[in-house]
Amino acid sequence: TEEGYMAGVHPQGDRSFLLVENHCPICAAAVACTGLCGKELEVFQAVLGKGVIVERTEHIVAGARRCAYRVSPGGGKAAI
Template sequence: MALKMRGALSASAIGAALGTTGEAARQQLARLAEDGLVVATSLPSGVGRPTQRWALTAAAQARFPDTHAALTVQLLDIVRTTLGDAALDAIIATRETDTRSAYETAMAGQTALRDRVATLADLRSQEGYMAEWRDQDDGSLLLLENHCPICAAATACQGFCRAELEVFRAVLGPEALVTREEHIVSGGRRCSYAIRQA
């Protein structure tokens, strides 16, 4: 909290702010650094050793309150009420087109369905969906998304989920039959997609 409120500080300054010693603060900072939550930079301080100043990492910043989800839902509601459902549909269609284009570029040259599903899982993981895939005993493939980083938006507007399913069907090709079997927005633990050869 001290680093968040005051920016980069030395261990001695943190110790003074917390009412403890600089060495006690340094030990805590070392533990936080092991967890990837703080990072030290050395600054020249004239004669003697450089001064280490500690700052929060992006991982630590992510632990503080974030209202992106609430803002997203509010913006979707504003678009819907002021511009109408057609405007909201146009936004979702644009996102769908952009996503499909990016996925198709990433899959260029891949013809095997398994390779395309593996690439799709990688792409989705990079976007925060914690995706994985596996072979099923019946010969089908299963794409799993263990997290939904756009859950608030998807809950407010089911068009996002519909568009994502259409993107999957498009990029996996006409030989793939894609069926959503679990759905986070509908109360599922995760989203899952059965993928079968047509």
Template sequence: MKTSDKILQTIKRKGAVTAKQLSEEFGITTMGARQHLQSLEDDGILAFHDVKVKVGRPTRHWSLTQQGNSLFSDRHGVLTIQVIDAVESLFGKEGLAQVTAEREQHTFKQYQTALSGCNNLYSKLEKLTQLREEEGYMAELQAHDDHYILIENHCPICKAATRCPSLCQSELNVFQKLLVGECHVSRTEHIIAGERRCTYTLTPVL
């Protein structure tokens, strides 16, 4: 993978980064990192903002533009929207709701089977994170003192979910049903609401 592609992957997963952070991660000079960042900015893929520090010059942080985010796959986005439009046209909003419910049930059963061999909450969350990563959500799990956070840095169904928000609610429903009695699940960041990523706070039931 080219360095520029690695940089984009890193920013997609971690959010805004500095040239120094990239130089340390990839073993290149800070100047080299800046050259890659500048080139990506020239292409309209990255933008920067300066953060004031107590001493010295402001620190420059680079993040993806809308064009940069569009480089990451949205699985069959246009086709999916066309299908959603067709279903709603033929069967109305109720028919679309039934299709969403059927997808939710199918996803729930698929995940439930995959998690059936896990013998504790943490192993279930690890497996769920792995499933979401394999589906293109760029997922990661963070463990904190009294809760976990499931982070999804990308949404491969973003266009469809924007057109049909019940798809997002459906995914939250699946997580809640999978982990009922073991932890409370709430969505705390949401890509569709304009945030950089989706995050779910998972609080074990005491």
């Protein structure tokens, strides 16, 4: 993306998809302030709505080569 995240979306075949960020342009800040990563997860959940579950499956700060989030159906009623 223009912001430098090298992001992609990959369908998983079980009605879920994987949102992948292959690069983190704010990695140094995220290492110093891990709350940034938590807020990113909260933003994804808020934007995608109550009708989905968002969970982080890979995390650069924890040593993974990328950050990845599984987005799957579930949770409460979707926001309109």
